[in-house]
Amino acid sequence: MTPKRKGVKLQSERTFRNWLNGFRARYLNELDPKRVDDFLFLVRFLPDILQKYKNQAEFSLSLSDYINRVCTEDRLSLGQKRYDEWSKPLKEIEKTYGVQAPILMSIWGIETYYGQIRGDYQVFSALSTLAFDGRRRTFFETELFAAIKIADQYNVPSKTLTGSWAGAMGHMQFMPTTYQEHAIDFDRDGFADIWSENPIDALASTAAYLAYHGWDGSLPWGHKVTLPKSFEYELTAPKLQKPVSYWEYLGLSGLPEDKHAMGSIIVPNGVSGPAFWVSGNFDVLKIYNKAISYVLSVGLLSQGLKTGEYLQLDWPRETRPLKRSEMQLLQKRLSDIGCDTKGCDGFFGPNTEFAIRRFQKKNGLIADGYPGPNLLARLGL
Incomplete structure (x- = not known):
């Protein structure tokens, strides 16, 4: 030095x-x-x-790169073994809090590789x-x-x-205040222990956390869907929820069987990527971790744990994540031309998405709210 x-x-x-x-x-x-x-x-x-x-x-990382890094065959295989090992208490936790066991297993697998990598920082x-x-x-x-x-x-x-x-901290990586507010002594040994080799308290605490924030055990997190060619992408705007019957009427396929289930359509990689129907549980998972790449990974891994294999998804190759400086420049460019992003912090959030949709609609682009190559080219970025 x-x-x-x-x-x-x-x-x-x-x-x-x-x-x-x-x-x-x-x-x-x-x-x-x-x-x-x-x-x-x-x-x-x-x-x-x-x-x-x-x-x-x-x-x-790009959405596809992150998901491919997380949703591996090794993680799926080990998850199925751990599920068999802890199936009895997992069923009790699911019955108590209404959070499906594969969701809890998926979070456990992503956070700490089923307890094997819990972090060694003081x-x-x-x-x-x-x-x-x-x-x-x-x-x-x-x-x-x-x-x-x-x-x-x-x-x-x-x-x-x-x-x-x-x-x-612990199997499910609780922040200290989350532990204080939601930790559960599920095995009734007098201490909500999320650190030991026994993961039961940690799994139950996560279920309690999700239930507290509105998890609906009667609904799946989401489904991969196929959109009709005539689909209007303005219908993928945030918080636009409709019953399954409405989406079915528009010609979507791959939807849940419950015609009354409320949900939204998202295209996280824009018009060229896969589309998903997601329930309110998707938003609950975003409270646990707000990154859509993380939430999709939780959903896809949980589905793999149930079926024994991952969904095959066709991710676009021409997209890449914007660096923070690039996102700030995009936000400034949009705001300067009247599509206000409510600040230029370099993070993609609902205000930036709405601004992108507004620009796309005004300029004859597909209004998917995604900063894809066509949008960036039109803005000279």
Whole structure:
């Protein structure tokens, strides 16, 4: 390391310690000072976490690349074995909370490869680093405080409280505040243990979380559908829900059997990619993780666990994810010409989707709300 880089590192560590002392003064005055010393003794600034935060796979990979990376034959095969191993308590959890066991298995498989990869970052250090970074300081300070409260309440040594680089913990990667609000002691041993080799409390806690946010056990997450050539893509606008009978009348195939089931049509890769009918459960999964690539992966893996094989999907090859700087430029270009994206933060959300649809409709493009090659070319990007 050059003297200059070494000096920058030392300066960062000093600034980090100053922030940590300030955090202690703001949040931890009510706790036993000796306990606080023990909790914070091993806290370190971990700069590699900031790089991981910047390059999250859900947002840096194309939809098809992410799904192909997650929905592997190995993950499907191991999931079926784990399902057989834990089938009895899974049935009890499903009966209690109404969340289908394959959904829980799928989340478990994606989050930690069925408990095999739960993360080895010291949670206090991970959350401290992200809070110190400042981009979501209030959020991560709140999570750090919650993690310390959990360790204090249950007498958990800080060195054993490990998780992902983002501070998510246990089999299902709960953030500390999620644990505080939704953790379930399903096996009734006196402690909602999401960390041990036994995954039952973690699986039940996830079911409780999804049920709390409105999961409907009578509905599937979604179905792959085929659209008629005459389909109007404006009907894929967010939150436009219709009964299955309505979509059937328009000529869609592959729909659920229940004619009264409410759902939306989404084309996550635009007009050239596959289409899906999705129920309100799809939106509940987005509360767990807002990335549509993650939610689709959960649905597709759960379907594979039920049938023994994955759906065959025809993904377009000409699409790619936009970098954040490219998305910011797209948002600025749209806003400048009267299609307001309500800000240029570089993240694709409903405001940007609505702006894209408005531009597409005004300029004779198929209004699928997707920033595909034709849209980018028309905008000179």
